[in-house]
Amino acid sequence: MKLFTFSKKEHLCKRNDFQNIFLKGKSIHHFPFRCVYLVRPADKLQIKIGISVPKKTFKLAVKRNRIKRLIRETYRLNKHLLYESLQDQTIELLLLFIYTCKNEYTFKEMNKQINLLLNKIIAKDFVKQLKNQHIHEK
């Protein structure tokens, strides 16, 4: 697998997925983001992400597009961190990045923050969480 691609498979596309994330997901805060995540059992490692920039803080579509593209680009360049560390785990990981800052970040700053955020995510023990979820459901 190539490292720096970002195709449609890795996008969140279904409306159900979004609803599920908002209903059941847990969140990590790392300024300027709020990251909501949801773990599901699966055959292989699969990571899907969505990006959301609220209309309240950025009223112009141009600015929202710009921020989305920056986040997507920085994720694309940093996502190998996630894949390398979670290689062996058989889970489906849904991530939703919500941009909460009111100012625009430059590429360099964004890159740095995304890097830190991904490291935070890696530190979580997803397998354990999955087990706990199963127990709760039962």
Added chain:
RNA sequence: ACAGCAAUUCGUUCUGUCGCUAUAUUAAUUGUUUGAUAUAGAGGAAAGUCCGGACAACAUAGAGCAUCAUACUUCCUAACGGGAAGGACUUGUGAAAACAAGGACAGAUAGUGCCACAGAAAAUAACCGCCUUGAAAAAGGUAAGGGUGAAAACGCGAGGUAAGAGCUCACGUGCAACAUAGGCGACUGUGUUGUAAGGCAAACCUUAUGAGUUGAAAGACCAUGUAAACUGAGGAUUGAGGGCUGCUCGUCCGAUCUCAGAGGGUGGGUCGAUAGAGGUGUUUAGUGAUAAACAUCCCAGAUAAAUGACAGAAAUAUUGAUUCCAAUAUACAGAAUCCGGCUUAUAGAAUUGCUGUUUUU
């Protein structure tokens, strides 16, 4: 040369690396897909969603009322509340001729209503004044003069009269009708006759013309699903109920019906949907909007939503420096069924025209 106004056009460019979406070709794969190569990939406003159409649904003719929109003329257009050319009006400049700008430019003699303050009175109006009658109080006549106001008896002169008054007349002004000349027409010129107490329709309203409603989340097909399924109630041509226009009528459907309830499932794909009232160029017709003919081109198609990021160079502007340097900035803004307009936002650049100032000849 500079500044201002108006109109039109454009609205950063190039290279490299890494990505995204679509299409075509090709290789692999049962297939879903994956790889490689090539090509294409936001705007003048894509925006506001304000008008007008195309398109689709509402089984199917229609009528009236209500409601909404429009309102000088002719033309353009698929259509328009848009545009072009013109007319009258208002405003500005000007001695005039003329030039420029502006817009909800039908009706106030169908009716109702309103007209702040001031003023006697704001629409069948007499306060002061003037005149007549009368002893007086008062009554009557009078719109010449005064005063108020945004607006008050058409202006001015003569006749006339008790005083006055378009009461009469001359010269003008406005309005209406008719005739006549010009113009397709709005309208303009001239003449005759009549008439003379305001304004507001961006108050209701009247007249004329137009509009069936909804809106791509329209709609069609495929897949999934026990899906024309279950329970209860209603109802028979003497008409329940329904047919996506607010009401009335008409008309049509009408048990494979309607209403209510409980519970379950889907919420995915393909089409619609990108070759069009298309673009570009030339010629012809027309004052012009625009139309016709010929040639040529194919030019975004996403769906939690592609069209990007980084690095370097160039261009332009500003600031600092002072001689080829440095720093900063590069507007408004992102397609979502598609077209034609309107409106609003917009750094900067170019062209043309007009006006002003300065310099030179």
